[in-house]
Amino acid sequence: MLLKRRQLAGALLCTAAGGATAFYVHAPAVAAGTADAPARRLSVQARKFDFAPKEIRVTKGERVTIVLTSPDFVHGFSVPDFNVRADGIPGKTIEVTFIADKAGKFIFLCDNFCGEDHDKMTGWLIVTET
Amino acid sequence: MDDKNYSRRDFMAMAGVGGLVFASGLPGCASTGAGGQGDFSFVQLTDIHWGYGNPKVNPDTRGTLTKALAAVNAMEQKPDFVVFTGDLTQTTDDPKVRRQRLREFQDMSRSLNVPVRYFAGEHDASLDRGEAYLEVFGAQLNYTFEHKGILFIVLDNVSDPAPILGAKQIAWLKDDLTKQRADQPIVVLTHRPLFSMYPQWDWATRDGQQAIDLLMPFKNVTVFYGHVHHEHHHNTGHIQHHASKAVMFPLSPVGSMANKTQLPWEAAQPYKGLGWRSVRATSSGGSQHMREHDIG
Numbered sequence A: 001m002l003l004k005r006r007q008l009a010g011a012l013l014c015t016a017a018g019g020a021t022a023f024y025v026h027a028p029a030v031a032a033g034t035a036d037a038p039a040r041r042l043s044v045q046a047r048k049f050d051f052a053p054k055e056i057r058v059t060k061g062e063r064v065t066i067v068l069t070s071p072d073f074v075h076g077f078s079v080p081d082f083n084v085r086a087d088g089i090p091g092k093t094i095e096v097t098f099i100a101d102k103a104g105k106f107i108f109l110c111d112n113f114c115g116e117d118h119d120k121m122t123g124w125l126i127v128t129e130t
Numbered sequence B: 001m002d003d004k005n006y007s008r009r010d011f012m013a014m015a016g017v018g019g020l021v022f023a024s025g026l027p028g029c030a031s032t033g034a035g036g037q038g039d040f041s042f043v044q045l046t047d048i049h050w051g052y053g054n055p056k057v058n059p060d061t062r063g064t065l066t067k068a069l070a071a072v073n074a075m076e077q078k079p080d081f082v083v084f085t086g087d088l089t090q091t092t093d094d095p096k097v098r099r100q101r102l103r104e105f106q107d108m109s110r111s112l113n114v115p116v117r118y119f120a121g122e123h124d125a126s127l128d129r130g131e132a133y134l135e136v137f138g139a140q141l142n143y144t145f146e147h148k149g150i151l152f153i154v155l156d157n158v159s160d161p162a163p164i165l166g167a168k169q170i171a172w173l174k175d176d177l178t179k180q181r182a183d184q185p186i187v188v189l190t191h192r193p194l195f196s197m198y199p200q201w202d203w204a205t206r207d208g209q210q211a212i213d214l215l216m217p218f219k220n221v222t223v224f225y226g227h228v229h230h231e232h233h234h235n236t237g238h239i240q241h242h243a244s245k246a247v248m249f250p251l252s253p254v255g256s257m258a259n260k261t262q263l264p265w266e267a268a269q270p271y272k273g274l275g276w277r278s279v280r281a282t283s284s285g286g287s288q289h290m291r292e293h294d295i296g
């Protein structure tokens, strides 16, 4: 597994390549869940026909910014349980921010029909209590 | 199967659904003056996915469609028409194969002995905005037709990669509806659910609520759709939404599993979960009924 690491807004961000299924973010504690708290930035790449990572873990109350890239199609990134969605635009970086205000395991998916294995483009947002 | 008798009790027994919200649902045409009157029925076949190829889910892809077509042709009371409500083919990234599958499906469907109407699903139309579909079927992606006093409206929520109707089509719908009387019975035919059924599995039309809002002033509105590969009934206000079983493969019932799942073939019960629907509308304005038919 190849992991590229870089610092972004105080958060350690791992951009996974080649079959990574999860990443964990270790950021200093901030005043989470408030509108002006700095968001935890999480990179997600959508591509035919997968997400990297496929699993995103955050803590309940955190303000989260998904930094979305989508090199080969206008894939969707949708987390219906949080009413969050964005279109990934090839060549651009798209950001969408939300507060993970409930704990649980929530599906995210590509909601733009992108080809033969479109249905496989799903992942999980795991929001833990602590 | 005895297709003469569409009683509510039959349907309830077959569907195993109590407290039917749709028993009085399909609008009758007693109140309409124009057009031919009379009882009639039509058949909904959906999610054929011609070209589908997972034998663990359906080892008899060709036979399944053949059986469904033969069953429709054998109905004692012939339906006035059959409508295929999308996903005629399994999607492919190859435009040539897409056209080939559409043509093969079209040839198969020509064995029906009643008039046939078609429209596309996302598997047919999303990757090329309906180009291949229009080439083969030479029709519109969205259209209306009137049959014995009922206005049928075909809505396209599949020819954009996003599950939307789009502003242009919503304006078209609005314009068409302004010409209709408030008591005009309406049947909407579409592929995806118009309401937000389960966006976690991509079972929704993002701007579908706008169409529902436009339809709300009409007293008799029923929506028939496919896409979800199992029978489902839902109301938004007085508007009824009925999903039919698929012809090719069944999907797990809404929200029953973490992931949307194609249900495996059961050798002991071949074709389980597959089916089609007939709908009877009566001009008396009294009973109108759906019947869910199994394949096999």
Ligand SMILES: [Cu+2]
Binding pocket: A047, A073, A074, A075, A076, A110, A111, A112, A113, A114, A118, A121
């Ligand atoms: Cu996609």
